[in-house]
Amino acid sequence: MKKVxxxxxxxxxxxxxxxEKKYLSSNGYFLYFxxxxxxxxxxTTKDDFGNFSETIKIQKKDLxxxxxxxIGNKDYVLFQSENYFxxxxxxxxxxxxxxxxxxxxxxxxxxxxxxxxxxxxxxxxRYDEFNLLYLNFSPWISESDNSGIEEYITIDAQKTFSSxxxxxxxxxxxxxxxxxxxxxxxxxSVFDMNENLIGKYKIENNSTIQSFNLPGxxxxxxxxxxxxxxxxxxxxxxxxxLQCY
Numbered sequence: 001m002k003k004v005x006x007x008x009x010x011x012x013x014x015x016x017x018x019x020e021k022k023y024l025s026s027n028g029y030f031l032y033f034x035x036x037x038x039x040x041x042x043x044t045t046k047d048d049f050g051n052f053s054e055t056i057k058i059q060k061k062d063l064x065x066x067x068x069x070x071i072g073n074k075d076y077v078l079f080q081s082e083n084y085f086x087x088x089x090x091x092x093x094x095x096x097x098x099x100x101x102x103x104x105x106x107x108x109x110x111x112x113x114x115x116x117x118x119x120x121x122x123x124x125x126r127y128d129e130f131n132l133l134y135l136n137f138s139p140w141i142s143e144s145d146n147s148g149i150e151e152y153i154t155i156d157a158q159k160t161f162s163s164x165x166x167x168x169x170x171x172x173x174x175x176x177x178x179x180x181x182x183x184x185x186x187x188x189s190v191f192d193m194n195e196n197l198i199g200k201y202k203i204e205n206n207s208t209i210q211s212f213n214l215p216g217x218x219x220x221x222x223x224x225x226x227x228x229x230x231x232x233x234x235x236x237x238x239x240x241x242l243q244c245y
Contacts, residue, residue: 069087
C-alpha cells in the first residue's frame with residue numbers, strides 16, 4: 001500500500017512539474033509530456049500509466065509562415081490553438097488536447113450546408129466551399145475581380161452554435177509557398193439569417209487555429225470578407241478551414 005502511495009505521489013509531482021506541457025491524445029488513451037520548448041516528448045498510456053516511452057526528438061522550422069514539425073523522418077504541419085494542437089500531413093493526423101471533455105464538446109457534431117459567392121477551379125481541382133469543413137490541405141479559393149473582398153460564405157447547420165474557428169490562407173505541406181502567394185482574410189463581418197450584422201472580427205495573418213465567440217446562438221450565419229492581406233502572387237483569397245460549433 002505504501003509503495004502504491006509513493007508511486008501516486010511521484011506521478012502527481014510529475015504532473016505538476018509538466019502541468020503546462022501535458023497533453024492527452026484525442027481518444028483519451030495516451031498522455032504526452034513535452035519539454036518546455038517543445039523539442040522533445042515522451043508518452044505513457046492510461047493502461048500502463050507511469051511507464052514512459054523513450055524521449056522522442058522534434059525538429060521545428062518555419063516555411064513561408066507555416067510551422068513544420070519533423071518527427072522521425074516525417075514532416076507535419078502544426079495547427080495550434082489555446083487548448084489543443086494538431087499535427088497533420090497527407091497520411092496522418094495527431095491531435096493533442098489539454099482537456100479530453102473540453103475538446104470533444106467543441107467538435108463538429110453535425111454536417112452543415114455551406115454556400116459561397118464563388119470558388120475556383122484549377123485544373124482538375126475544385127477549391128469550393130465544401131473544403132472548409134475539413135482540414136485536408138485543400139482550401140476554399142475565391143474567384144472574383146476584387147481580390148476576395150465582398151466574397152461571402154454561409155453556413156446553415158441543423159443545431160445551434162455559438163462560436164466559429166478559422167485557419168487562414170492556403171496551407172499545403174507540399175507547397176508551403178502558397179501561404180504567402182495567396183490573399184488571406186483580414187476582417188470578417190458576420191450576419192444572421194435576417195442580414196443583421198452581429199459582429200466584425202479581425203483575423204490574424206498566421207496559420208494557427210483562430211477561435212471566436214458569437215454574440216448568441218445561431219443555426220445560420222453569413223461570413224462576408226471585408227478586408228484582406230495581399231498575397232505575393234495571386235489575387236484570390238484562400239481559407240483552409242471555417243467551422244461553427
